Amino acid sequence: MATGLLGLAACAQADEPTAFELIKEGNRHVGEDAKDKVTQIRSEKSVGSLVPNIWYVVFYDPDATAKATEVKFAAGKKVAVTRPARVLEFGSGKYKPFDRSKMKIDSNKAIEIAIKEPLLGNLTLSNTQLWLERADRDDDSPVWKVRLWAAKVRKPSDTVDIGELYISAEDGKVIRNNLKIHRVD
Numbered sequence: 001m002a003t004g005l006l007g008l009a010a011c012a013q014a015d016e017p018t019a020f021e022l023i024k025e026g027n028r029h030v031g032e033d034a035k036d037k038v039t040q041i042r043s044e045k046s047v048g049s050l051v052p053n054i055w056y057v058v059f060y061d062p063d064a065t066a067k068a069t070e071v072k073f074a075a076g077k078k079v080a081v082t083r084p085a086r087v088l089e090f091g092s093g094k095y096k097p098f099d100r101s102k103m104k105i106d107s108n109k110a111i112e113i114a115i116k117e118p119l120l121g122n123l124t125l126s127n128t129q130l131w132l133e134r135a136d137r138d139d140d141s142p143v144w145k146v147r148l149w150a151a152k153v154r155k156p157s158d159t160v161d162i163g164e165l166y167i168s169a170e171d172g173k174v175i176r177n178n179l180k181i182h183r184v185d
Contacts, residue, residue, distance in 0.1 A: 016051045017076040019043075019107035019132060026057040026071040029081050034061040034069055037097035041132040043107075045149070050111055050128050058084075060097040067095050098142045103132075105172045110144035113172055114165045119179055124151040126159045132169060142169035153184050160184055 017025070019041045027035045037060040043052035053075050061069040064083040072080040105113070107130055115125055127149040135141040144167040149159045160183045166176035 016053050017073075019055060019057070019130070020103065021106075022055050022057050022071075022073050022076070025073070025076070025078065026059065029071050029078055030059050030069045031061060031063055033063060034059040036100060037061075038100070038103075038132075039068065039095055039097050041107075041130075043128075043130045045129045045147075046127045050115065050125060051108070052128060052130060060095060096140070098132075098134075099140065102140075102170045103142050105144065105167065105169045107132075107144070109172060110146055110167050110169070113167050113174065114146040114148060117165060117174065117177070117179070119177075119181055120148070120150070123162070123181065123184060124156065125149070126151055135168075135175070143167065143175065144169055148179070150181070150184050 023036065023038055023041070038057060039060045040056075040058040042056050044054040046052040055073045056070055057073070058068050058070045060067060061083070066083065066085050068084055070082050070084050071078060072082070110130060111128055114120075114128070125148055129147040131145040132142055133145060135143045145164050146167060147164045148162050150162050152158045152160055162181055162183050163179040165174055165179065167173070168175050
């Protein structure tokens, strides 16, 4: 079953751009001072596959009031550019850009790593949602947070949130497992 999911994910990902590809596209829609200065990438919950098709790329923009410009993509196309009020990020240090040399594992690889997690072997995964964020306040390492949904055992047409895996964007290692597979009962 896991092999079939990997094949399905690979086919779906061929159609959708990865998060890192969207950074390149997003660079076309931000000022020179903001290009490649990514502070966060996040998706909405995927629909109909394991690969999300709505993404937000947030750039550090020294010209913006809240130091952020957000580019929203749907199916790989820019749909909005905003300068959101990100007041809470200032206190947490999340507004600082990532070191791009540490960003080696793209969203497609993060999904592949997540669905290979041994605990998920007997589950039918249905959806994902991803965030690329800092490991924590004192650690600037980029980490993928991958939230997963799976079909319920008794009623497979229903899905349930089974938790998150945290995957290093530097080396692809699972650094934290917050899965609650008992929820599929």
